[in-house]
Amino acid sequence: MLRVENLSKTFHMHVGEEKSIPCLDSVSLSIEPGSMLAVIGPSGAGKSSLLKCIYGTYLPSSGHIYYNAKNGDVYDLANASLQDMRAFRASEIGYVSQFFHAIPRIAALDILSEPLINRGASASAARARAGDLMGMVGLPESLWGMYPSTFSGGEKQRLNIIYGIITKPRLLLLDEPTASLDPVSKASVLELIKELKSEGSAILGVFHDYASMQLVADYSYHIVTKKLEAVA
Amino acid sequence: MDESYNFAFLDEGSKREIRRAIIKAISLPGYQVPFGSRELPIGRGWGTGGLQVTLSIIGPEDTLKVIDQGSDDSVNAISIKKFISLTTGVGITEDSEEATLIQSRHRIPEIPLTDSQVLVLQVPTPEPLRGVERSLGAARQLHADKEYSSAWLMLYEQIMRYGRITLGADYPVLVDGRYVMAPSPIPRYDTLKLHNAECLYLFGAGREKMIYAVPPYTSVEPLDFEDYEFDIEDMGDRTCRLCGATGVYFDEMFDPQTGERHYQCSDTGFCSKNAQRGHTHEPGINSK
């Protein structure tokens, strides 16, 4: 479903002095539907940047990101039009970041049900599904009507994950999904990831938590050594 | 007639310019035509617009009637009549059926005018959109674009505040389906007389320097809403204490000593004629 070819990224800063900051160097990998590839490596090596380049938050400097879209065509995300990217983000490619960027002053349940409503679901069905998922990851009903800005880090992270997977994206990009979670929540989240994988989604995840990664990933790719290995 | 002035006081060049403005106004019913308003021995705000129109079109064979709020006897009507008479020598009458040319402030005579008559109305403020658009230049652009939402807005606002349209005079009308016009402060009662009339209506605003017209058989529709329609004042069963007429527009007299109210025809010419005939006369169409 996704094939990254020689992807490189260098930041060119024009503020202050002119600086070039290399970030990614010739990354190549591919992911099949229904499988998960974990990106591993030391901090600062560009793992999150790889995800952002695929999602369009960063503009790649060179290389290609071939994506098999739902309509059967292959798009190079490194050169896709803005409208195509918007369309993919709306219905095919999901992204769970480390940080919670929610729109303020909307209740958690409403934030989560929104993507489903945008796809045509009824408000009640969407909220029901959002509620189910929240329950699965251990977010109590008392929090459902509250503004996420009041949540703890772990609670926010769980919201992030649900938001990313609730529409069952074909391609899911996960950036440290289990970072701030307690063991119970962690296990629930991994279950959700496995479920998504079994339904045919391709998943690319960045994990620091080696143990968690081993429970869900099929392959790992080391960002520095560029070594691709199967996970036992 | 005083021979030291040109016939009808104005020089022929001025009359020609004003007549050109009048012709343009007749060709564009309801459209305000700017003109060079001349100095007259009457101050601005006292009828100089109407007067310039009258002076430009009057001829030696005309018979003139001048009224102010319906009365032939008011000071202003008399002054204007004297002035025109002095400078033209034309015949003067109080009978609206005899007159060929009638200059009026704020009223249209009760007896419907015919196709051999011209009514000239004095206009204080010709711009119907002035309540919403203070800039005259911007208002002219609105007229050009047929953007009249602000005229209806003024009426909507009255309905919001008072539950009905409270505008009593100078009621905005749509002329020939194109221009919204201020018909001068004639009462609502008179507004319907403009529609499909036989006579020619001319409007002159001297201070504001505009002339406009409603030619005969032109549609003139008061602005209103589907659920708040235009209606005229209800005269009920009032009768004139002088001539006994009913169904006409009345002036109301209040006697502070006895506390009594009396009604009298606003149109004094009509009233005396009616009294002479000795019977109540239904003057004409007064409903929609």
Place this chain on the structure above:
Amino acid sequence: MNQALTVNDLTVRYGNGCSYCRDISNPLDKNRCPHCKSVWAVRNISFELYPSEILGIVGESGSGKTTLLRSLYFDIPATSGAAYLSGYSDGLVDIMGVSSQQKRIIRNSLLGMVYQNPTQGLLMDYSSSGNVAQKLIAAGSRNVGSMQDRANELLEHMQIPLGRVKEPPKQFSGGMQQRVQISKAIANNPPVLLLDEVTTGLDLSVQAKVLDLIRSVQKKLNIAIIIVSHDLAVIRMLSDRTIVMLDGGIVEHGLTDQIMEDPQHWFTQTLVHSLI
């Protein structure tokens, strides 16, 4: 045409220009020609707006972003260039070239505009209900009852208490005036809504309320919105795509998160790094 709005080479110039500055490859001193001193407030701007999206235009004062919006709404005449609305002749006719009567019709039914200063978009002495009704009247409505109902519906959605709709906006706070302005702008369900610095100058809590209402309006009506602001936080919160303007031209254009996290142009980088 599937874009809601297409703008091609739109230019607003004060002054006649000269052979130097009329060649768009020649640089100007900010937005002023060094030879003839003509000011190119908007210089050959082209972009598209898609249905149901929010496009942010960010830039500093003098960037031309407000002039651009005003020229789209016909407040300021464009010097050259074209614009096409899918709602007007299916995007086949350049709206910059139509008669002033047609432009009125477009302003009444196809475009909504909310100004930074409420006195420009509202009649301050008329009731709030009347302000909204004026837009409905301009689109042809002649029924007071239905206009009042519709005005109440819109004002209520903007959280104006029904007991106050008969009051004139001059008695309202700034945030409330903006909410009346938004109600008026969307009264005829235009497919495109233009917002010009609508929260600038408002208190932060008030700003938040207005922005939330804009978002809810967009979701409910599926309207395409162009929001102009110098405030990156506002743009980030509302818009899917962002255009960065400098001295009358577009210097960068991309998805909002990309503009914020991976700005390419030096000016965009300066803006983003100026966030406190």
